[in-house]
Amino acid sequence: MARQAAGKIAAPPLEADDAEIDLGILNDVIGFRIRRIQNHLSRAFLARAERYGVKPGSFSAMALISANPGISQIALSREIGFDKATVVALIDGLERAGWAERRRPPGDRRRYALYATPKGQDVLSDLRAQAIDAEQPIRGALTAVELEQLFGLLDKIYASCFVDLAT
Amino acid sequence: MARQAAGKIAAPPLEADDAEIDLGILNDVIGFRIRRIQNHLSRAFLARAERYGVKPGSFSAMALISANPGISQIALSREIGFDKATVVALIDGLERAGWAERRRPPGDRRRYALYATPKGQDVLSDLRAQAIDAEQPIRGALTAVELEQLFGLLDKIYASCFVDLAT
DNA sequence: TATTGTTATACTCTATAACTATA
């Protein structure tokens, strides 16, 4: 509501526009409501992580590799929702940065086993801090109970995305 | 089941396949948890809405135009998070499809006032049904109370994205 | 034949910058 952002000249006397926009039917569409939040979070995180040179997906990839040492590229691609071909360039970047590495596992010479390097672990730790920091406004606006509710709901919701596969 | 974290001795973990992937620190990152849900919803909706020829943003744009008759392109761009230049092509498409139209309002000949056509209203109604249908698995997995909790949390969360502007 | 990874390619989406016309 308070328009005056610090530092600038008097706020442009925009007509009521902004604050009074009606979402209409979008109010009931979960996907829309979630997307605008995700857009904000994404931009806030990327702005903070800029100096690390992270690209969309590389943070997620690093986290998954770190948590699942030896994971294959194809399993990784499924988990982050990218095509396997896209993951190739992603891992190339991680290797160039020295954050992760490919190793040939003894059993199967088709696949690569992915591992995070110590340097990668450090960067990941920093990136996690940036991600949490970017979400601080949200965490600050919710009570501990609400935050717990949120994660519980996200659990249920994500699980529900796959139930129909079994029916 | 949890394989020794990155130990050097740790035997090559045979791929634990999808279901056993550990999210690691991503478990605590709201942005990641939200994004994977949004990805699913987005794809489910686009698959259903394919035959309408909707592009990303056109459903949101139609809903906002319909709920805010006479809205300007620039106000619309702010609301859906696109650049004003991007909105031009978006509205071009909506006009070509006969779903929306630009009118010059009497007061200010710089701006356009956007309106949904009757045909646009009909399509919007269909699209809304598709969106809700795409979300059906989620709605089915949540109780009425949980669904209400969800919308309440989304309200609070989105509002919190802007509070820092006032500080 | 199926699976993992790679390459080459093309397409979609979106922002940026410079411009016009109104105010």
Place this chain on the structure above:
DNA sequence: TATAGTTATAGAGTATAACAATA
């Protein structure tokens, strides 16, 4: 000078398809 809209352009991001190596 500031705002609404437009155009042209470039870039990021991603998928698709064909392929090689291995199983």
